[in-house]
Amino acid sequence: MKMNHGFSWQYDEFKQVGTDYGSKAEVEIYDSSHADFRDMEAESIRILDSLEIKRSNVLIDFGSGTGTFAIQAARRCARVYAVDVSRAMIDRAEAKAIKAGTSNIEFHHAGFLTYEHNDSPVDAVVTTFAFHHLPDFWKGIALKRVNSMLKPGGQLYIHDVILEETNAVENIAALIDKLATAGGKLLREDTERHFRDEYSTYDWVMDGLLSRSGFTIKSKHIEGGVLGTYICTKN
Ligand SMILES: C[S@@+](CC[C@H](N)C(=O)[O-])C[C@H]1O[C@@H](n2cnc3c(N)ncnc32)[C@H](O)[C@@H]1O
Structure with missing residues (x-):
């Protein structure tokens, strides 16, 4: 699905x-x-084990950040497309990939809404702690685009802050305290900023977005009511 339609409201x-x-x-x-x-x-x-990634597989990692997942994936499969909207992240990930001796990662300065996959459909799409950067309407657009990049039966792995509705406020407070204990003031501020300014959503919203975008949810786990992991397949 092309997204550069020239909408002024993209x-x-x-x-x-x-x-x-x-x-x-x-x-x-x-x-x-x-x-x-x-x-x-x-x-x-x-993640690679849970998706049973094989040597011949091709993956896309959206929101690849500093490239830790892409590098591990590149050691296990044929090719990884690492996509991120931050030039600084791409530069860091590329430097790490060179140091790791991997040559089968293709980096793209783009995102869920702008990456054009001009190659054969892939076996799996993985995204960790990146999907919450899109508001819900745009999550729906992104999932339809992701779906079009996968082979029939291809897998989508999403891990992110995703909320169960019951006790959401208490669970968020517990997560902020837990992370502040682990990482001090910086991590507390980072986590508070996440809930204040970014777009984490309810699991029931994610369930609907996924099924309406052509996915079957194979497994779903929400740790502590706040950290969600979905494995889905393209219908
Ligand atoms: C919290 S980091 C997660 C990085 C990595 N996946 C991880 O698990 O550590 C979020 C990453 O998503 C990227 N990002 C934000 N919005 C994005 C979008 N619309 N499409 C792709 N990447 C995006 C950011 O630049 C950043 O590198």
């Missing part, structure tokens, strides 16, 4: 909302600050 996904991942300073501290609450390499391997 959402500008390159505009940073919330945390400024376009800032070099923010990108430089990204891996070390996230290491306070997640092991990104182990997480990447778990």
